[in-house]
Amino acid sequence: MDLDLNSLWFTLIAVLFMGFFLLEGFDYGVGMWLPFLGKSDRERREIINTIGPIWDANEVWLITAGGAIFAAFPHWYATMFSGFYLALLVILVALILRGVAFEFRSKVEDPRWRAWWDRAIFFGSAVPALLWGVAIANLIRGVPIDADMHFTGNFFDLLSPYTLAGGAASLTLFLLHGAIFLNLKTTGAVMERAHQAARAVWLPTVIAVVAFVALSYVDTDMFDRLGVNPGVSAFGAAVALLASGWLLRERQNGWAFVMTGLTILLTVITVFRGLYPRVMVSSTDDAYSLTIYNASSSDYTLQVMTVVALTVLPVVLIYFGWTYWVFRRRIVSEQELEY
Amino acid sequence: MGISAYHLLKQHPGATGLMFRRSFSLGMVYGFIGVFLVILVGHDQAQHMVETQPMKMAAAEALWNTEDPAAFSVFTVGDEKNREDVFAIRLPALLSVLAYNTTDAEVKGINELQAEYQQIYGPGDYVPPVAITYWSFRIMVGAGFLMLAITLVGLFLMFEGTFARRKRFLQALIPAMALPYIANSAGWTMTEMGRQPWIVFGLQRTEDAISPNVSASSIALSLAVFVAVYTVLIAADVFLLSKYARIAPQFEGPDADAPPAPPQRTAPDSPVLQNAFSGD
Numbered sequence: 001m002d003l004d005l006n007s008l009w010f011t012l013i014a015v016l017f018m019g020f021f022l023l024e025g026f027d028y029g030v031g032m033w034l035p036f037l038g039k040s041d042r043e044r045r046e047i048i049n050t051i052g053p054i055w056d057a058n059e060v061w062l063i064t065a066g067g068a069i070f071a072a073f074p075h076w077y078a079t080m081f082s083g084f085y086l087a088l089l090v091i092l093v094a095l096i097l098r099g100v101a102f103e104f105r106s107k108v109e110d111p112r113w114r115a116w117w118d119r120a121i122f123f124g125s126a127v128p129a130l131l132w133g134v135a136i137a138n139l140i141r142g143v144p145i146d147a148d149m150h151f152t153g154n155f156f157d158l159l160s161p162y163t164l165a166g167g168a169a170s171l172t173l174f175l176l177h178g179a180i181f182l183n184l185k186t187t188g189a190v191m192e193r194a195h196q197a198a199r200a201v202w203l204p205t206v207i208a209v210v211a212f213v214a215l216s217y218v219d220t221d222m223f224d225r226l227g228v229n230p231g232v233s234a235f236g237a238a239v240a241l242l243a244s245g246w247l248l249r250e251r252q253n254g255w256a257f258v259m260t261g262l263t264i265l266l267t268v269i270t271v272f273r274g275l276y277p278r279v280m281v282s283s284t285d286d287a288y289s290l291t292i293y294n295a296s297s298s299d300y301t302l303q304v305m306t307v308v309a310l311t312v313l314p315v316v317l318i319y320f321g322w323t324y325w326v327f328r329r330r331i332v333s334e335q336e337l338e339y
Numbered sequence: 340m341g342i343s344a345y346h347l348l349k350q351h352p353g354a355t356g357l358m359f360r361r362s363f364s365l366g367m368v369y370g371f372i373g374v375f376l377v378i379l380v381g382h383d384q385a386q387h388m389v390e391t392q393p394m395k396m397a398a399a400e401a402l403w404n405t406e407d408p409a410a411f412s413v414f415t416v417g418d419e420k421n422r423e424d425v426f427a428i429r430l431p432a433l434l435s436v437l438a439y440n441t442t443d444a445e446v447k448g449i450n451e452l453q454a455e456y457q458q459i460y461g462p463g464d465y466v467p468p469v470a471i472t473y474w475s476f477r478i479m480v481g482a483g484f485l486m487l488a489i490t491l492v493g494l495f496l497m498f499e500g501t502f503a504r505r506k507r508f509l510q511a512l513i514p515a516m517a518l519p520y521i522a523n524s525a526g527w528t529m530t531e532m533g534r535q536p537w538i539v540f541g542l543q544r545t546e547d548a549i550s551p552n553v554s555a556s557s558i559a560l561s562l563a564v565f566v567a568v569y570t571v572l573i574a575a576d577v578f579l580l581s582k583y584a585r586i587a588p589q590f591e592g593p594d595a596d597a598p599p600a601p602p603q604r605t606a607p608d609s610p611v612l613q614n615a616f617s618g619d
Contacts, residue, residue, distance in 0.1 A: 082550035089561045093568055100572055107579050150552045 005302040006292040009072035010279070012309065013065055014272040020061035021132070021170075021264050027051040027058055029178010031098060031125025032171075035118055037182065037193045044118065045106060045339065046331045050185035052102060052339035053327045057320060059095065071305055075149050075295035076279045083143060083151025084135065087158055091128045098124025106339055129174045130167040134158060136271055137166025137212070141220045142281030145288050149295075152284070162219045169212040172205040173267075176244070177260040183253050187332050195253065202245045209241060220274075221281075233273060237266035340366035340493070341516035342584045344509040347502075354590040360503055367497055371490035378483055382437070389438045392540050394452045395533035398469045399476035400434055401427075402448045408435035409446035412473075419469050422449060460541070467535040475529035482522035489515055 030051050038044030051058075070077040081088060097120040105117035141162060144153040179198035183191055213234075244259035275281070279295055282288035296302065331337075343363035351359065389396045396402075401415045403422045411433035416426045435444040447455075449466055456465040489512070496502035502509075538545040 078550070082553050085550075085553045085557050085561070089564065093564060096568060096572075100575075104575060104579065108582070152552065 005299065005306060006072075006296050007277070008306065009068065009296070009302060010272070010276060010292045013068050013072070014268065016061055016065035016068060017272070018265050018268045020058070020065060021268055022261050023058035023061060024055075025129075025174045025264050026178045026181035027055040028125040028129040029174040029176070030182055031121045031178075032129065032175055033178055033182060033194070033197060034125075035122050037179075037190055037197060039189070041111070041114060042333070043190050044114075045337045046186055046190055046333065047182060048102060048105065048121070048339045049331045049335075049337050050182060054323060055102060056099065057323060059099070068309075072297060072302060073279055073290075073292065073295040074297050076290050079145060079149050079151055079280055079290060079295075083145070083153070084138075084158065086155040087131060087135065091131050094124045094127040096124075102339055106337070126171065129171045133167035133170025133212075134163045136170070137163035137216075139280065140166075140216065140271060140274060142283035142289070144284050145280060145282035145290070146284060147288050149288070149290060162215045165208070165212045165215050168208040169205075172201060172208045173241075173260070173264065175201045176205045177257070177264065180244075180248070180253055180257045180260060184257060185330055187330055195248070195251070198253075198256070199248050202248060206241060206245070230270065231273065233266045233269040237263050237270060240266065340370055341512050344512035345584065346587055348506065348509050349587070351587055355587050356503075358588065363502065364497055367490055367493040367502075370486070371494055374483065374486045374490055378487060381480075381483065386438060386440075389446065392534065393447045394449070394456070394465060394467065395472065395530070396438065397447060397449045397452055398467045398472040398533050399529060400446075401469055401473045402434070402446060403450055404448040405445060405451045406434075406448065407445035408432035408442050409438070409444075410434055411437065415473065417469065417473070422469075463536070465536065467533050472529055472533040475525040475532065478525035479522045479529060482518045482525065486515070486518050486522070 030047060034044055034047050038047045066077075069080070101117040101120035101124060105114055105121070108114070135158075138158050143151060144157065146152050176198055179194050179201060182194035183198060186194060240259040240262035244256045244263065247253070247256035247259060277292045278289045279292060280290040282290075340363060343359045343366060346359040347356075347363060350356065385396065400409075400412050401417050401424070402409060402412070403417075403424075408431070410429035410431045413428040413430060414426075415424055415429075417424050432442045434446050435442055438444065438446055449469070453465050457463065492508065493502060496505055496508065534540055536544050536546070538548045
């Protein structure tokens with residue numbers, strides 16, 4: 001990896017996606033578990049309150065990543081957002097409804113009102129959890145891009161057995177991650193149910209991830225590029241995922257959460273290592289692929305952004321950590337609930 | 340202020356009434372400061388706009404030809420095709436004063452700017468939709484000055500000490516809650532429409548900024564989806580806002596006539612994550 005500003009911004013964007021999937025991963029999981037683990041309205045509110053104060057901050061990692069792509073690699077942004085237009089529209093609508101649902105749900109007592117917003121939370125979490133995996137699989141495999149950096153496919157080109165396997169992997173991984181998080185943040189019946197849910201979903205997660213990795217060997221050039229030994233990050237991700245299953249059985253749920261977190265972080269690292277220095281792979285001709293050099297903005301822009309980012313980022317990280325510290329307690333059943 | 344007015348009309352007794360009299364006064368003072376500053380900033384921005392995008396100002400004033408000094412339009416019904424007034428009330432020289440702080444300054448008109456732009460940027464139509472730009476500008480400015488008038492009347496009634504009894508004024512304040520939204524939307528319309536045919540003035544035309552590989556049907560679909568989603572959300576939002584705005588807080592106990600202390604929010608202690616790493 002060369003030490004230049006383009007590589008620095010590629011790394012920064014990778015870090016933003018790591019943060020996004022690590023954090024939003026569990027709150028997608030919590031959203032998907034909501035109708036299954038909350039048997040009463042009170043329990044469902046407890047579940048929502050585990051992520052109530054933090055889900056929007058988690059989502060900002062995605063917005064920041066999108067902003068960083070726009071500023072550092074405008075061609076990447078243009079090709080991806082135009083090419084994946086309808087797919088991103090679906091994700092966006094899901095996220096809008098989900099975000100509103102967290103705020104609106106508890107404001108009216110009517111059970112029908114609450115049932116509608118519960119559906120919005122479930123689908124608003126499940127759809128992006130699936131589609132992010134699909135999107136990442138498409139980035140790895142490559143999509144039709146012509147010499148003018150224009151995406152030439154359509155919405156249904158983005159869906160294939162391989163990319164859907166990617167979606168299944170991300171969906172199950174977030175379910176596992178979210179169930180462990182719920183177990184750590186609740187008490188009583190919900191806590192126990194979340195533990196059972198995490199144990200139940202662990203094996204399907206391993207199967208989905210293994211299937212996705214196997215298909216990646218067949219369908220993409222990723223492992224040609226990384227070699228037969230895909231490196232520490234890929235092996236680390238696999239070991240962490242296996243360890244989480246054992247730790248769940250031993251009821252070491254805090255450590256199990258660390259392990260699913262590591263799985264997510266190391267997977268994102270592996271994906272970005274496989275891409276570098278490309279940002280969008282062209283399946284039409286590798287010469288048409290977008291790289292961190294032909295898709296970047298001017299050197300001056302990158303310099304200014306680097307100074308700004310390195311100044312502001314520590315402040316953001318400090319208040320982000322502070323939020324998590326303030327809301328570190330478990331949700332207990334006698335508590336007054338905000339969401 | 341609108342919500343406080345609604346509750347003042349209900350004439351709640353005791354601490355509740357006192358709370359709304361206070362919230363109303365607070366809203367009036369802050370409202371006046373806010374509206375006054377917004378109008379000043381708007382004026383400043385318009386002076387900036389005359390320099391950078393004179394066509395937008397010409398369209399916002401329906402100023403067909405360059406004038407020196409230029410008149411300010413109060414009300415114009417124009418013929419956009421032939422670029423002439425059908426009926427107009429204009430205040431002489433006021434536009435020059437507003438734009439350049441002097442009665443003797445030239446403000447360029449649409450016809451002159453069109454000719455000038457054709458020389459710079461090549462042949463083409465550089466005139467934005469005048470009627471939309473003109474009327475959205477007037478709605479924005481009108482709503483702004485209406486809000487200023489309301490806060491001035493409100494401040495006067497406040498010092499007179501009679502605002503809580505002025506029924507008609509209080510009733511008028513309830514629909515007035517829409518004014519900031521109207522001003523905002525109209526202003527946005529004006530600044531976007533007045534810039535056409537440019538998306539970045541002088542650099543990129545809107546027609547050149549369209550993604551070449553996103554079909555018109557995709558755009559139409561996304562627009563339809565957003566309209567549908569936001570219609571539902573606006574309905575839910577208005578329903579919730581009015582539901583909560585109608586609720587008057589009740590203060591009980593012997594101190595009910597005194598201003599209330601903020602409610603204490605105490606959650607029972609709950610176990611921290613400390614148990615998470617030790618197993619059960």
